[in-house]
Structures are given as structure tokens and as C-alpha cells.
Amino acid sequence: MQIHCPWCGPRSLDEFEYGGDASKTRPSGKTQENMEAWVDYVFLHDNPAGRHREYWQHVGGCRSWLIVTRDTRTHEISKVELACASSRKGAK
Ligand SMILES: [Zn+2]
Numbered sequence: 001m002q003i004h005c006p007w008c009g010p011r012s013l014d015e016f017e018y019g020g021d022a023s024k025t026r027p028s029g030k031t032q033e034n035m036e037a038w039v040d041y042v043f044l045h046d047n048p049a050g051r052h053r054e055y056w057q058h059v060g061g062c063r064s065w066l067i068v069t070r071d072t073r074t075h076e077i078s079k080v081e082l083a084c085a086s087s088r089k090g091a092k
Pocket residue numbers: 005006007008009058061062063064
């Protein structure tokens with residue numbers, strides 16, 4: 001499997017490290033009231049079959065954080081974007 005890093009081009013999976021589920025929204029603030037949201041965000045993980053958005057870091061290259069859309073059944077990658085670009089879009 002290869003991941004096409006936006007900066008470095010196609011690279012072997014060996015150069016990347018999985019960083020978690022990118023489909024979840026990080027809870028804001030750290031209060032007792034949203035502790036359950038934090039537990040869900042940190043410890044509870046879905047195991048989807050099909051398209052899934054995941055964080056990957058190019059640790060063997062430019063060290064960029066990426067959001068990879070991958071089919072968990074076939075490992076086909078349909079989209080790779082920089083995580084910082086995605087968060088800017090979400091901020092608007
Ligand atoms: Zn890279």
C-alpha cells in the first residue's frame with residue numbers, strides 16, 4: 001500500500017504512522033460536564049467497514065499530518081489531504 005503525500009508524492013506505507021480516527025470531532029474545553037465526550041473521543045473507536053477518514057503522519061518524510069480517506073475493506077485510498085488544510089476549511 002502506498003500513500004500519496006501532497007508534499008513528497010507516492011510513498012510506501014512504511015514511512016507513515018497511523019494517528020487515529022479523523023471523523024470524530026475533538027470536544028472543546030475540559031470540564032466535568034463534557035468528560036463523557038472526552039472518554040468517547042479518546043477511548044471508544046468504531047470499526048467501520050467501508051470509507052473511513054483517518055489521520056496519518058508522514059514520519060519518514062516531511063512529518064506532515066494527513067487525512068486519508070481509505071476503504072477499510074479494500075485499502076483503496078480515494079483522497080489524501082493535509083490535516084491543517086482540512087481544519088482551516090472547518091474553521092470557516
Ligand atoms: Zn510527506
